[in-house]
Amino acid sequence: MMKNNNDQKDIAKLLCDRMDELSDTVDVFDKITDRAYPQSMTDPSESGYIVTGLENVTQKSRRHRALKWISAAVAAAVLAFVIPETDILPKILSGISPDGKDRYESALSRMEEAISWGDFISFDVPLSYYIRNDVLITPLMPCPFEESSKDDAMVRLFIRTADGTATNEVYAVEYTDSFEKSKYIAVACSDARFTPKDIKEIEMSDRIIPEAYCQKVKDDIENRFYDDGYGILALDGKEAVSLASYSLMQYVKTEDDETKLAVTDVVYYHSMARFNKEHYYDTYTYTTTVNGNEEITNLPEKEYSWKRSVYFSGISAFPEKFSSDFTETDIFGTKTEADIEYKGWAAIKPMKNSADLQTVYDAPLSLEYHLFANHGTFSTVLPPAEYCRNEFALYVSPYRDRRHYSTTPTIIRITCGSEEICSVPEVFTRSSETEDDRIFLSDSYKEYYDEMVAMSIDDNMEFLLNTQRAIEEIQIQINEMKLAPEDTKEYRTRLASLESSLEWYKESVSLISQRIDDAMQYQNQQPTGFVNQQRGT
Amino acid sequence: MTAYPETATGGETSIKGAAEGRAETAEENNINQLITDCARSKEALEKLYLTFRKSVFALAFSITADYHLSEDCVIETFVRLTQVRHFDAKKGDGKGYIHKIARNVALEMRRNFNPRKTDLFIQSYGDADKTVEDSIFINQLLKYLPDKHRQIVVMKICIGLTFREIAVIMRSPESTVKSRYARAMDILKEKAGVNDEKQQ
Numbered sequence: 244m245m246k247n248n249n250d251q252k253d254i255a256k257l258l259c260d261r262m263d264e265l266s267d268t269v270d271v272f273d274k275i276t277d278r279a280y281p282q283s284m285t286d287p288s289e290s291g292y293i294v295t296g297l298e299n300v301t302q303k304s305r306r307h308r309a310l311k312w313i314s315a316a317v318a319a320a321v322l323a324f325v326i327p328e329t330d331i332l333p334k335i336l337s338g339i340s341p342d343g344k345d346r347y348e349s350a351l352s353r354m355e356e357a358i359s360w361g362d363f364i365s366f367d368v369p370l371s372y373y374i375r376n377d378v379l380i381t382p383l384m385p386c387p388f389e390e391s392s393k394d395d396a397m398v399r400l401f402i403r404t405a406d407g408t409a410t411n412e413v414y415a416v417e418y419t420d421s422f423e424k425s426k427y428i429a430v431a432c433s434d435a436r437f438t439p440k441d442i443k444e445i446e447m448s449d450r451i452i453p454e455a456y457c458q459k460v461k462d463d464i465e466n467r468f469y470d471d472g473y474g475i476l477a478l479d480g481k482e483a484v485s486l487a488s489y490s491l492m493q494y495v496k497t498e499d500d501e502t503k504l505a506v507t508d509v510v511y512y513h514s515m516a517r518f519n520k521e522h523y524y525d526t527y528t529y530t531t532t533v534n535g536n537e538e539i540t541n542l543p544e545k546e547y548s549w550k551r552s553v554y555f556s557g558i559s560a561f562p563e564k565f566s567s568d569f570t571e572t573d574i575f576g577t578k579t580e581a582d583i584e585y586k587g588w589a590a591i592k593p594m595k596n597s598a599d600l601q602t603v604y605d606a607p608l609s610l611e612y613h614l615f616a617n618h619g620t621f622s623t624v625l626p627p628a629e630y631c632r633n634e635f636a637l638y639v640s641p642y643r644d645r646r647h648y649s650t651t652p653t654i655i656r657i658t659c660g661s662e663e664i665c666s667v668p669e670v671f672t673r674s675s676e677t678e679d680d681r682i683f684l685s686d687s688y689k690e691y692y693d694e695m696v697a698m699s700i701d702d703n704m705e706f707l708l709n710t711q712r713a714i715e716e717i718q719i720q721i722n723e724m725k726l727a728p729e730d731t732k733e734y735r736t737r738l739a740s741l742e743s744s745l746e747w748y749k750e751s752v753s754l755i756s757q758r759i760d761d762a763m764q765y766q767n768q769q770p771t772g773f774v775n776q777q778r779g780t
Numbered sequence: 781m782t783a784y785p786e787t788a789t790g791g792e793t794s795i796k797g798a799a800e801g802r803a804e805t806a807e808e809n810n811i812n813q814l815i816t817d818c819a820r821s822k823e824a825l826e827k828l829y830l831t832f833r834k835s836v837f838a839l840a841f842s843i844t845a846d847y848h849l850s851e852d853c854v855i856e857t858f859v860r861l862t863q864v865r866h867f868d869a870k871k872g873d874g875k876g877y878i879h880k881i882a883r884n885v886a887l888e889m890r891r892n893f894n895p896r897k898t899d900l901f902i903q904s905y906g907d908a909d910k911t912v913e914d915s916i917f918i919n920q921l922l923k924y925l926p927d928k929h930r931q932i933v934v935m936k937i938c939i940g941l942t943f944r945e946i947a948v949i950m951r952s953p954e955s956t957v958k959s960r961y962a963r964a965m966d967i968l969k970e971k972a973g974v975n976d977e978k979q980q
Contacts, residue, residue: 266834
């Protein structure tokens with residue numbers, strides 16, 4: 244019995260020692276903090292911020308609640324005693340003048356007349372969302388309405404289409420509750436106006452899409468954005484989180500009453516941490532004649548403007564200043580001059596093969612790394628409105644897997660709310676590009692990838708030699724041990740361990756050889772100089 | 781800035797050290813406080829990490845039998861710990877809570893894992909030979925044990941949890957845990973050749 248206990252202790256000690264040694268090598272704290280405190284977020288306690296006794300768990304200040312009551316009381320007092328003594332009310336009431344009413348009625352009848360014939364794209368968007376994300380709804384026209392005190396204020400947009408393509412003839416109605424005339428708050432109309440004759444002419448024309456369509460986005464993103472060394476795309480030293488682009492093709496009626504074909508590329512991203520509000524964008528518009536036989540030029544912004552935006556009372560509904568979350572920045576036509584080591588991008592077109600996703604406002608697309616389990620969202624992207632989603636693409640650095648700690652396959656899963664849009668492998672191999680038509684790789688990355696394949700052949704050759712040497716050494720040790728057998732537990736354990744290692748190494752020889760064969764086969768299949776290959780769109 | 785006292789076992793708790801006995805109540809309270817604070821304090825998270833990284837890894841390894849997968853479990857466990865919102869610092873059992881998360885994460889990862897040995901081999905070259913050897917040794921030793929027996933052995937021997945604590949983590953009766961542990965040790969002795977020695 245005593246011996247039995249001692250045996251148990253021996254095994255326990257052996258296991259404990261080995262596990263202790265093994266677990267001692269684990270060093271992943273940096274990776275944990277990278278994920279637990281994303282990006283620029285630092286320990287709040289280090290910055291002097293502490294949760295005080297005045298704050299509850301939701302971090303809403305109790306003082307704030309008291310202020311709300313005080314301001315409500317002050318507002319009530321002003322309504323009861325101050326306003327009746329002033330001429331504010333009569334002035335407001337006088338705003339609803341017959342002239343003002345005419346302006347509203349004229350805008351409304353113009354809209355009603357326009358939408359009574361022809362085809363339109365029509366959809367609803369919450370007013371507050373439209374104001375903040377105008378770049379994603381009407382990329383060249385800001386929201387025509389000012390902020391509303393009503394939380395449920397909605398905007399219904401009507402975008403005329405010609406031959407199935409959007410135009411710059413746009414109408415907007417601000418309303419609450421339901422889309423009924425009695426619930427309209429304001430109406431807006433764009434400058435442009437197409438006639439049935441214009442539409443017929445467009446339908447008869449041979450539309451030629453400019454050759455440069457979509458290519459400029461790819462080139463300029465490649466020239467401007469780069470991997471920051473940590474697997475994240477960056478711009479001017481700042482991380483460009485959630486980089487995305489889309490294109491919108493539309494017929495444009497100019498001030499000179501000419502119809503042109505315009506393609507607008509929009510690139511947008513936000514910088515630093517994912518909760519950061521710093522959103523940036525840039526647009527580039529090519530314009531040509533309907534038949535595409537004129538030099539590409541940029542149309543002035545005035546061609547995409549709202550002509551009128553009026554409240555029911557006739558007062559202008561245009562905001563005093565636009566409150567978009569997006570700030571215009573220079574992306575198109577610019578280039579990062581610094582010497583960039585890792586250039587290039589991988590683009591995912593999440594909507595390419597999926598059924599149309601209804602826009603769920605304020606439910607952005609979430610990009611998550613899935614390594615067996617959900618490793619959390621690393622990027623959130625608001626998609627553009629449904630009518631602009633044909634070329635919608637999300638960009639990530641293809642170099643992240645270069646420094647990824649795990650050996651296991653990671654999946655980038657794109658979801659919207661609880662709905663999965665698509666999943667693509669994170670390791671962007673050139674073969675996966677051909678297998679998955681939602682993934683596109685830039686030319687720089689393709690060149691890098693091919694270089695890596697060439698290098699991997701050399702590295703694997705070296706691995707192979709080292710493995711073969713290790714096999715020889717282990718085999719010698721096993722032979723020596725077998726020549727002088729011992730009848731001890733240590734001897735048997737050691738021999739078993741060596742034999743397992745030998746088996747492991749032998750198996751790896753065949754796997755490394757297979758890897759070398761695969762790489763060589765890949766090289767033989769690829770023509771040299773990928774830049775010369777036709778660029779994927 | 782909040783200063784956190786060292787845990788009763790003094791900073792990093794070795795696996796062997798943890799096996800020496802049940803943690804003091806003061807230590808438990810400290811761990812509970814650290815769990816509550818780690819969502820906003822890197823310092824609290826670091827304390828937890830240094831105290832439990834080895835035991836979390838050991839538990840994960842007993843389930844996944846894969847070094848890299850177990851590393852992933854350590855990461856996932858501590859990240860999830862920072863997302864905990866409903867942990868009661870006064871009543872909760874922090875130590876058990878962490879290991880419960882670790883076990884769930886490891887089971888989840890193992891379930892979703894489609895072994896791709898090709899990569900494992902190549903990656904193994906990047907590690908110290910000793911690590912590979914230790915991994916092989918532990919897997920060889922534990923491979924004869926059924927899944928739950930393996931977890932119990934590691935929690936008992938390597939992490940130093942009591943049978944009661946293991947029972948709570950595994951949601952099994954304490955008597956079942958005890959009998960499984962005894963059975964597991966018998967198997968280990970047999971496979972390690974102790975019985976052969978006796979026969980001789």
